[in-house]
Amino acid sequence: MIRLNKPVKLLEWGEGTNTVNQVWKPMAHGALVSARSGNGATVLVVEVKGPVSKTNTQDESIKVTQEGEGMTARSAAWGEVACGRLKCVENVGQKCLVYVEIPTATKISRSSFNGTNR
Numbered sequence: 001m002i003r004l005n006k007p008v009k010l011l012e013w014g015e016g017t018n019t020v021n022q023v024w025k026p027m028a029h030g031a032l033v034s035a036r037s038g039n040g041a042t043v044l045v046v047e048v049k050g051p052v053s054k055t056n057t058q059d060e061s062i063k064v065t066q067e068g069e070g071m072t073a074r075s076a077a078w079g080e081v082a083c084g085r086l087k088c089v090e091n092v093g094q095k096c097l098v099y100v101e102i103p104t105a106t107k108i109s110r111s112s113f114n115g116t117n118r
Helices: none
Strands: 007-013 024-038 041-049 061-067 078-092 095-102
Touching (some): 007 041, 024 095, 061 095
Antiparallel strands (some): 007 024, 041 095, 061 078, 078 095
16 A cells, blocks of 8 residues: 555666566655546656656666555565556756556555554
8 A cells, every 4th residue: 555645765677687687776765745546547746855866768667665564564664565667757946756657556545554553
């Protein structure tokens, strides 16, 4: 589940990797501003302070991770919440807006549950 008021990390598919030697490299770290659904896809808007560095221009795959969403209960680890493709990057002053399109069903929550109040 994607939580709107938690920070996100965006990881890009590593250049020269395949499904046997998967490498996801950090691309950006920011705040999830909004999520819009339509036409069977969800578009996440992530606000990043500073520039966004994308090294693999061959592949637009993006993995979205959030803290506290790891596989184990009550974990503080960063866990994958969505996987999609980079739609576009807009430079707005000192910030960048990164648009990530997720083609699958996505559950989005506004709560800030961090796994400690179970």
